[in-house]
Amino acid sequence: MHTDSLASSAEHDQVHLARPPARTTAGTVACVVVMGLLALAGVVWSPAALANLQEALGLVLFAVATNLLLGYGGLVSFAQAAFYGIGAYGVAIGWLHWKLPFWLGGLAGIAAAAVAAVIVGVISLRTRRLYFALLTLAFTQLFFVIADNQTAITNGATGIFGAMVPAWLAEPQGGYYFTLVVVVVVTLACYAFVRSPFGLTLKAIRDNRERAEALGVNVYRHQLAAFVISSIGCAIAGFLFAIYSQSASPDLLSWTNSGEPIFMAVLGGMHTFLGPVAGAIVYFYAQSYLTQHITDWQLVLGLLLLVIVLFKPSGLAGIGADAGRAVRRLRARTGGRA
């Protein structure tokens, strides 16, 4: 009995060593270092570089929020751009028509996106896979047409431009730090969400929907909640876009825009939490570099996506994990010799 429990605890430890904890500590350290560098960047970087980084951070949130559905829920939604756009329009419309303070307009936009997400989700989640994707696409088109046609409210295709945020937020440094704080806080909230029992249940549904149902899980309700939470995250990213660009226009809601966070998440690795973060950063800077040097930049990014999907479905996160393993192996080998 005694030896049994000893043996089992030894095995238990071995399992532990072979599994995430070591990586998690390294990951935590890396995250803290990156955040420190990001905070430092606000002081030392040029205003132009900060403006770029601010835009990239907004996309990070867009990708992380979209990946709650894509990576954890196994749901491909083309509606996330609509919620992003609604988040941006909240600030713009509030300012244009009622001179609302930007944060009140932002809150209204995020709330409106949540309501829209409930409507889209309640209907779309009745169907599965392709039909779900197609229904979300149809809804996005609907929202796009509303933004494009309701000129009295949205200014139509022209969009809304103007000094819709306070001067300190329009400053590169103020805007950057505000964006950084919002993105970090909301991303941490998303992390807590995927680690919660609710997040685990969502993964279980992704792995095997019927098994989850047979364990008493109300799949529809779980997916609807995840859909609304993801959409709120996307709306917050849209709100940050309005702060960055001081504008909102219908093309934000174009369904092709929903492809961007999906691209970023797949590029970075949709089955890890931080993959989409890396994907968004790489996508943003690759795009700004490529657009300056190549006219057919989309071709290059398209090829990149093709290569990832075909040869490395775990994305940049998978490549990073492979590299980490290789380093550990190398270190173990040299340690063995020493």
Add this chain to the structure above:
Amino acid sequence: MLTLDNVHAYYGDAHILQGVSLAVGAGEVVALFGRNGAGKTTTMRTIMGLNRAAPGHITLDGTELSRLPAHRVARAGVGYVPSGRRVFAALTTGQCLSLAAGRQRGGWARAWRQGGSADGSPPAGPGNPWTIDRVHSIFPKLVELADRRAGLLSGGEQQMLKLGQALLRNPRILLLDEPSEGLAPAVVAEMSQWITTLRQEGMSVLIAEQNVRFTMAVIDRGYLLAKGRIRFEAAARDLAGSPELHEHLAMGTARTDLGDRQ
């Protein structure tokens, strides 16, 4: 306890179940024998609400199950252990168990369950609810495997995990779909030990199987299902010598490891 009355089921145009009627009494362990394609898995899935019974009635202690979605059937007290390697591959063993255990702590889910047993029928087991600790006590191996991904477990370990998950829902009846499928003989012997243990605890069990030798030792009664109909029903001691049963399953017993692909 669990009653199926003239249950029909279709996959598309295929008429799979053609009027299945059977019953499992409280504390009874009943087998549903049949070859591949006889409709065993379809029967299990239909009870569970994963297929629709059309037409037909399925009741658990008088509660009609046949119009309920699967998660309501589960909450009404039906535990399901599907065949094959159907686990939550990306979750660890420990997460799988806490997921199953967590489901019963939820306020409204519990209220529903209590409502479901308000007719005075006793909960399954000797008033001793299943907890993760209790599952660990009968499957000590799951403790060691807590951090391993469920998708990486062996066939026998996955059966333990699936059984543990189903028990954590504190079901009134367990449905086991081909529990011996693809398992090494030694693990099959263990499986029959586990079922015997559950039976001693007073659990009602319906087992779909084609492995007669394994099943015969643990059951009270058995049905033979052929081409979507119940061919006959008999007590275990009468089944053991039944030429008809052996004739029907002769092929099946030789190929237990091929799996039920209906």
